[in-house]
Amino acid sequence: MRPLRALILTASALYPTLAQAEPLDVFRDCDVCPEMIELPLGEFVMGAPDSEFRRIVHYTDGKINYATKEDPYIPENEGPQNKVAVDIRIAMGVNEVTFDDWMACVHDGGCNGYVPDDRAGQAGADSDDIRRSIADPRFKRIASEAVIATVLDNPEQLPIGGRYPVNEVSYLDAVAYVEWLNRKLGTTSYRLPTEAEWEYAARAGTSTRFSQGYEPTSDQENFSGANTAIRLQEDRPDLRTLGYPVPVDELDAANPWGLRHMGGNLAEITLSCYSEEVERIPDWDTTSDWLENSFGPNCNRVIRGGSYGDSVDMARPASRRDVKEVARLDFIGFRVVKELD
Numbered sequence: 001m002r003p004l005r006a007l008i009l010t011a012s013a014l015y016p017t018l019a020q021a022e023p024l025d026v027f028r029d030c031d032v033c034p035e036m037i038e039l040p041l042g043e044f045v046m047g048a049p050d051s052e053f054r055r056i057v058h059y060t061d062g063k064i065n066y067a068t069k070e071d072p073y074i075p076e077n078e079g080p081q082n083k084v085a086v087d088i089r090i091a092m093g094v095n096e097v098t099f100d101d102w103m104a105c106v107h108d109g110g111c112n113g114y115v116p117d118d119r120a121g122q123a124g125a126d127s128d129d130i131r132r133s134i135a136d137p138r139f140k141r142i143a144s145e146a147v148i149a150t151v152l153d154n155p156e157q158l159p160i161g162g163r164y165p166v167n168e169v170s171y172l173d174a175v176a177y178v179e180w181l182n183r184k185l186g187t188t189s190y191r192l193p194t195e196a197e198w199e200y201a202a203r204a205g206t207s208t209r210f211s212q213g214y215e216p217t218s219d220q221e222n223f224s225g226a227n228t229a230i231r232l233q234e235d236r237p238d239l240r241t242l243g244y245p246v247p248v249d250e251l252d253a254a255n256p257w258g259l260r261h262m263g264g265n266l267a268e269i270t271l272s273c274y275s276e277e278v279e280r281i282p283d284w285d286t287t288s289d290w291l292e293n294s295f296g297p298n299c300n301r302v303i304r305g306g307s308y309g310d311s312v313d314m315a316r317p318a319s320r321r322d323v324k325e326v327a328r329l330d331f332i333g334f335r336v337v338k339e340l341d
Contacts, residue, residue, distance in 0.1 A: 024257060026094065029185055032104035034336055036091035037258050044200050045207060047081040047281050048318035050074045052209055055313050056233040066233075077279040078318045084196050085286045092193060092201045093335035095248035095260050096165035096268065097177065110180030116160065116168035116328070163247040165266045165333040171301045171325040174269050174334040181336070189339040192271040195302045195320065196290040197337060202305065202317040204257040209316055211255040211262070216312070220252050221264035223312045231311040245308050245333075263315035266333035267307040273299035274322035281320075300324055307331035 028035050050072075058065050058073045067073035105111040160167070169177075174192055181190040193201070204211050212220055218240035225239025245265050253260045273296045284290050300322040306315030309331050313319065323332060 026258070027091070029338075032101070032108075033181065033185070034097060034101055035094040036338055037094050038089075038091040038340065039086075039201060039257065041086050041089060042200075042205070043083055043085045044203055044205075045081050046084045046196060046199055046318075048078040048209075048316065049081060050079070052316070052318065053078070053313065055231045055311070057231050077281070077320055079281060080283070082281060082283050082285075084200070084284070084290070086197070086200055087286045087288050088197075088291065089340040090193075090197060090337045091340060092197070092259060092337045094258060096266055096333045096335050097174075098163050098248055099161045099166045100163065102166040102169070102177065105177050105180045108180065108184065110183070111173065111176045114169075114173060114176075116166055159244060163249055165245055165248055165261070167245065167266055167330045167333050168328045169269075169333060170328045171269050171323070173328070177334075178336060190336055191339070192269065192334060193337045194287065194290040194294045195270040195272040195304060196284070196287050198262075198268065198270050198304045199317050200287070201257065201259055202255065202262040204255040204259065204262075206256065211317070216263065216315070221306075221312070221315055222246050222251060222253075222261070222308045223264040223306055223315050224309050227309065228311040228313070231313060239312070242308055261305075263305050263317070264310070265308055266305070267303045267310070267314075267321075267331055268305045269323065269332060269334040270302045270304055271295075272302045274302045274320075276300065276322070298325065303332060 024040065025038050026035060027038070053072070053074055055073055056067050058067065058075075065073070099116075102111060102116070106113055106115060171192075178190050178192060182188055202211065208214065210216050210221075218225060218238075222242060222245065223239075224241050224243070225236055226241040228239055229236045248260055248265075251261075253265070255262055271294045272290065273294060282290075282293065284293060301324075302320050303323050304317075304320055306312075306319060323329070
């Protein structure tokens with residue numbers, strides 16, 4: 001059931017009240033609340049055309065596969081494309097929820113007192129895939145093993161704190177953070193975004209592969225150049241591999257609507273359930289439909305946006321995969337939305 005709409009609260013004096021906010025205006029409901037951007041209503045085409053995907057190396061059932069121009073790899077879970085009307089007014093977090101944001105919740109008695117440990121999680125995104133690639137005799141070693149080792153080893157010492165995005169948080173942890181925000185503000189309007197809302201915000205009125213166009217630079221999104229070279233089987237010396245997330249204020253990472261790091265840095269948890277039986281995108285026509293169908297117990301949740309360890313293709317707005325509700329992984333974080341009256 002959709003959360004009940006609450007009375008709009010007055011924001012900090014530095015920001016307009018929500019009643020006065022216009023689309024793309026920025027506000028914050030309290031001094032420790034996430035900064036939000038009010039998004040315009042509209043519609044968009046969700047998903048990717050078959051011609052968008054160009055990955056050569058891909059992994060199916062734990063096996064390495066190689067696509068060709070004659071037999072391209074087209075992920076079924078990114079289609080079919082479907083027009084979705086955005087009929088719920090929302091504001092979305094400007095940034096991924098930061099470590100400071102999370103600790104404000106912990107210090108206020110929320111978030112179950114959980115403090116993420118940057119050394120406790122699994123190795124970086126797709127690290128097992130990279131290891132399999134290195135071991136495969138067919139693998140054309142575009143990226144040096146030294147560069148690949150950086151991708152694999154850096155997550156053992158991921159920076160954490162301050163304005164870095166909080167990682168090592170599960171879907172259930174993210175829900176606990178949202179519940180704390182709602183209790184603190186006396187509302188029920190904060191929640192996680194559905195994957196339709198997330199993609200609408202990531203596209204920001206564009207219809208290209210990325211909101212920046214055909215492909216972002218390493219100064220615009222934090223993804224893995226080494227992993228990109230592996231997946232595309234081509235030399236990409238122009239792309240950087242950091243192997244760790246950056247603070248949310250770094251890089252020229254804002255899309256046309258001012259939302260930052262919607263691709264790369266950390267993959268982001270959404271409210272939506274992922275159906276392993278039917279991987280195709282559901283054909284729900286409105287964001288109201290998406291919200292009503294997103295509530296389900298004990299399901300894997302869709303994650304979007306790619307991470308610092310992923311190849312650039314995983315950072316496309318259409319890219320989608322799933323994660324267990326309880327999984328705490330060092331390449332996954334989240335951002336929040338607020339429903340507006």
